Amino acid sequence: MNVDVLQTLINSLGFPIVMVGACGFFIWKMYQAQLQDKERLYVxxxxxxxxxxKFAGIISTYTGKLESIENKVDKIQDKVGA
Known part of the structure; x- marks a missing residue:
């Protein structure tokens, strides 16, 4: 923003009103940025x-395979140990 425009606004409206407008604009911009960040986080x-x-499905598959292998090892151990 041009300094002359800012100076004209302050002279015509007053410093507090211009600052309230600037702070309101800043808050609005920050809110918009926060909404965009929130959407990206949801994605x-x-x-x-x-x-x-997917990982849970893979783990459950491997758990079933591991149990099968354990059963086979137990059977082999029973045959060898007997």
Whole structure:
């Protein structure tokens, strides 16, 4: 913003009114930035949730395979130990 425009506003409206307007504009801009950040976080949270669900499925698959292997090892141990 040009200094002459700011000086004219202060002279015509007064310093407190101009500062209230500037602070209001600043708050509005910060609020808009916060909304954009929030939307980006929701997108990333959705991606993380989907990845966690896939990992949970993989872990459950490997848990079942590990239990199967443990059962086979127990059977082999029974045959060898007997």
């Amino acid at each position: 990333e949270l959705g991606k993380a949730t989907a990845a966690n669900e």
